[in-house]
Amino acid sequence: MIHVVLPQHLRTLARVGREVALQVEGSATQRSVLDALEAQYPMLRGTIRDSATQQRRPLVRFFACEQDLSNEPPDAPLPDAVATGREPFLIVGAMAGG
């Protein structure tokens, strides 16, 4: 299982806790993880990446293993520690005030 940590606003939208566990088919990539996340929680479609272009929303970031993976290609393999469930994949709302 792959563990995904959601930002507060998306937890309330999906009515889940801090972290969700996902079964991902095939290799673990940003795209396959987000596909699985949106399949399990359809209300999150469009909130992390644009529904039409699949581009990451500008103020959303992806972190894992103390690395910023936000600008990695969506089909690049995620770190092995994420793929094997030892480390979470973090979806983060970019820091801003207000």
Added chain:
Amino acid sequence: MSAVRVLVGTKKGAFILTSDGSRTHWDVSGPHFPGWEVYHVKGSPIDPNRLYASQTSGWFGQVIQRSSDGGQTWEPAGSNGFVYDGVPGTHKWYDGTPHPWEFKRVWHLEPSLTNPDTVYAGVEDAALFCSTDAAQTWQELPGLRGHVSGPSWQPGAGGLCLHTILLDPRDANRMIIAISAAGAFRTDDAGKTWRAINRGLKSAGIPDPDAEVGHCVHHIAMHRSRPRALFMQKHWDVMRSNDAGESWQEVSGNLPTDFGFVIDVHAHEPNTIYVVPIKSDSEHYPPEGKLRVYRSRTGGDEWEALTNGLPQRDCYVNVLRDAMAIDSLDPCGVYFGTTGGQVYVSANAGDKWTAAVRDLPPVLSVEVQTLP
């Protein structure tokens, strides 16, 4: 005994205020969707338990929430489902250069007068969308944005937003919308084609003050019994039309300032209207620090200040364009919300005011439902 339900959208969530018909004691529920901006919440006129809410965030985009039990529980009907029809093209940016149409948020939701599963959405960048499946999927009515003037529309300070949708209760094919800062438009064929209806508006802030489009219309109100009579709060000027927008006359009369955002019509007197004058477009607070609602019983021109119960010193809040509503009890209740987080209520058509709540986040919108 009858009751009222006030639907309040704020910068940090939605709140629902309920009271019996006396409108003196209020129960407050919320925040619903805490931390999200809620631009608008509105109920179906034929199924009052069906509510729609526009929940939006600069981070995560647009969610439409739906309730089927009067706001006790909600379900997300869909996220970020607003896609412009065809190749979007461009409108004008602030500096006059072409700028691609980009969806930002839903400003206003207008449920159908006949079907609770049909709802219209006015969005930024300005366009009109419709859902016929209770907000799960949305289709643009592209005739509006396809108006010949569309590429020349330019945003106001709040963005290029479609904020007003009026459905004609006597003619299902007629709809009136308003866009800041393009002006008012009307369709007589259920949204296929649109006409600019801005004759008589004069705006000093645009190169041609009486241009066909380009006016910063802040809000328009209509009384159900007289849908051809329209009342408009423009950026500056309060205006009236007696012919469904074919022509407009200024009715600012003796107002202390004719800048403002809200305008609404009495429930039982179609010639009685309300505005909240704001000092100017560079000073978004009441003149002299006195929060005053002005009422005209003559459809404009002659106005009286309503101050009983409202702060008359040191008050520097604003009242935004969708933040006034009127119930249909007798006497009718008038409600408005401020950027200071107060929701004021008058249970006697404006003669006396009390704060139903005082410390909400800045209020973006107020609607009211009159319940049996």
